[in-house]
Amino acid sequence: MTPDAQLYNLGQLKEIDDNEDFILQVITIFLETVPSNAEALVKACAEKDWEQVYFFAHKIKANVTLLSMDMITEDVKFVEQSAKNRININMIADKVNFIDGIIKNAAGQMKKDFDFK
Numbered sequence: 001m002t003p004d005a006q007l008y009n010l011g012q013l014k015e016i017d018d019n020e021d022f023i024l025q026v027i028t029i030f031l032e033t034v035p036s037n038a039e040a041l042v043k044a045c046a047e048k049d050w051e052q053v054y055f056f057a058h059k060i061k062a063n064v065t066l067l068s069m070d071m072i073t074e075d076v077k078f079v080e081q082s083a084k085n086r087i088n089i090n091m092i093a094d095k096v097n098f099i100d101g102i103i104k105n106a107a108g109q110m111k112k113d114f115d116f117k
Contacts, residue, residue: 007106009068026066027110034063038103041079045096053083053092060099072102 013026037056044052057080058103061067065078073090082088 007069007071007109009070010080011071012068013066024114027114027116030063030067031107031110031116034060035103035107038100041096042100045093048089050083050086050089053096054080060103064103066108069102069106072099073100 009021009049017023020091026039041053041060044050044056053062057076061073064073070077076099079087079092079095079099082094
């Protein structure tokens with residue numbers, strides 16, 4: 001991954017509604033909820049609370065899919081299903097940390113791209 005790689009894409013979102021106010025609303029909701037959900041995901045994983053890992057991965061999945069965050073979409077689905085079914089437990093932590101890092105970097109890009117403070 002290059003430092004300036006675009007971590008999200010608005011194409012799918014624009015297919016739903018190309019209105020700038022709608023797009024800003026979705027970005028705002030992402031910034032207000034997803035980074036904190038990712039932090040909660042990391043915490044739940046560290047505590048081996050697989051029910052909460054599933055819960056937060058599930059919450060994150062919709063936003064990641066809507067914003068075409070392809071770098072982590074499959075990882076989020078993997079974490080969600082693995083936690084739900086209590087399988088691949090030894091692989092979850094690395095994926096959760098990767099997801100958290102990408103979400104934080106994507107949030108930074110969005111703040112810059114949309115001139116949020």
